[in-house]
Amino acid sequence: MSLIIFVSGALFGSFLCLASERYCPRRSFFASWRSLCQPPSHCLTCHHRLRWYDLLPLVSFALLNGRCRYCRHPLPLNLLLAESGYGSACLLLYWLQPDPKPLIAVLWFSSILFLLATIDMRLLLLPDELVFALLWSGLLLGEYFPLTDIRARIEGVCLGFLTLFLLNALYRLWRKTEGIGQGDMKLLAGIGAWCGWQLLPSVVVIAAVLALSVLCCQRKILVTLQENIPLPFGCYLSVAGWICFILNNLISYPLAL
Structure with a gap:
């Protein structure tokens, strides 16, 4: 159960990181949320669309040595911190309040x-x-x-x-x-x-x-x-x-x- 909580938290941490990055004050708040679907997840350097296996929390970062699969540009460290940090926080909260x-x-x-x-x-x-x-x-x-x-x-x-x-x-x-x-x-x-x-x-x-x-x-x-x-x-x-x-x-x- 603890592993499920951690992985789910890491996935949601990745989503929150994306939501934060795509928020734009010039758009309405709800338009910013719609931007989570369009455009699809992509590399910020080469703009290549990322496949589902490129988005596995923590695992993809480790397998790709922290670099984009397509252009080899270093992946943003804040994504790794968000996934690991939020996953750990969810696990801690589950232990404290089941x-x-x-x-x-x-x-x-x-x-x-x-x-x-x-x-x-x-x-x-x-x-x-x-x-x-x-x-x-x-x-x-x-x-x-x-x-x-x-x-x-x-x-x-x-x-x-x-x-x-x-x-x-x-x-x-x-x-x-x-x-x-x-x-x-x-x-x-x-x-x-x-x-x-x-x-x-x-x-x-x-x-x-x-x-x-x-x-x-x-x-x-x-x-x-x-x-x-x-x-x-x-x-x-x-x-x-x-x-x-x-x-x-x-x-x-x-x-x-």
Whole structure:
């Protein structure tokens, strides 16, 4: 059963990676989803259509030594990371929560956060359709996780948005420019709908630590890193929200206030 869960997760991780790559803000959200079927999967370098046996998660990458079968150009590493990472995450969630209904709910939560994080990394954008899907599904599906009641989740929505809104207002007074995007505010509200207001301080702290750690590593590697480069903070909020939700609801590690 564990092998089936891992392989299914790897397949779905590959699909989510494709959905993220084909999302285009100039098209409607539903038009972007239709683009998952047309054009068919192809090599981004030689544009050769890929066969089904070229799309087997992890296996194809290993058999082809990480290169396109037709032009031998290196395959994107993010695909390997998405397949292995999402497959491992699904397996971990199955071990922690084998009950089908809560498991499906947390997989939905994980999938939306994955899409939001990868789209934000690529485009510095958090689509409203995904953010609001995260928010409303958190209010509706949170009943499967009794540690957070509906009142705490509603308060989490309000506090999540207001926290970053006020921080941005203070930053704007200090630097005369925007410091936090509205997408990040709405994303934290969506995370609050799942985690409740009690976990939001931990989410913000972990996200800030992750962002600063990555920024410091970039400055070590790229000495000429320019200042005032936009930071995909939504990516770090997504990771932090997922970590806090799993620790609090599935592992029962105390993070809430």
